Amino acid sequence: ANASDMRAALKGGGMITSWFAMGSVPLIEIGAMDYFDAAIIDLQHGLWDRMTSHLAVSVLGPKPAIMRVAANTMPAIGEALDSGAEGVLVPLVETAEQARAAVAAATFPKDGIRSGGGVRPLAEGFTRYHKRSINPLIGVMIETSAGVDNAAEIAAVDGVDFVFIGTGDLALSLGCFPQIDERHEQACQSVFEACKRAGTPCGIFTTTAEAAAARIEQGYAMTVAANDVDILLHGFAQAGQAARKV
């Protein structure tokens, strides 16, 4: 798999992903099935360390991995791509300048500033690795009110493959958590429209299959149909409650 498969999925009416925060390699085997276009490995809020996220990419095999990095920095983005992941998702991007920094960090010279090296790239052979990793999928997250205000400029940055709305942080930033009000959907809509005008695919975080399908129906290019924490939480809770009833 490579980034161009994911670009095709983004353009072709919706990319459905599964999301992994538990830091569990065997969970990747269970949760990254054919139903999903890519697996997102969450290095920001998840329990992954560098070794386990590296192993997760091996277990994924041909299924593309997108690393949601901890921060918009050159070391965080470089290290995530050194694992062999085909894409990065960069949190909390608020300006076009920050989006350009994310693209530069994910791009080898001369166009960017990414450093060459890493265990997997060297094991694979750096010439071969360089060829397949020269153009990774780059997503930037808009999840603050400042990001929403600058969505048009962010979406227009060269090298940004898609914008991804972080609905949870967006609620916090808008001051509508825990009571979500209409400002939230208005903000999502305005990012969606800005992306549409820029011709940049717009994804959005969702936590259920139903929500994911509804967003794809609305024209969003990427959603999350399942995440490991919610799946386990609901599965265990349901079993515990059901057993009490019999």
Ligand code: 3PY
């Ligand atoms: C958010 O909702 O804030 C995200 O970053 C997605 O997990």
Ligand code: MG
């Ligand atoms: Mg977030």
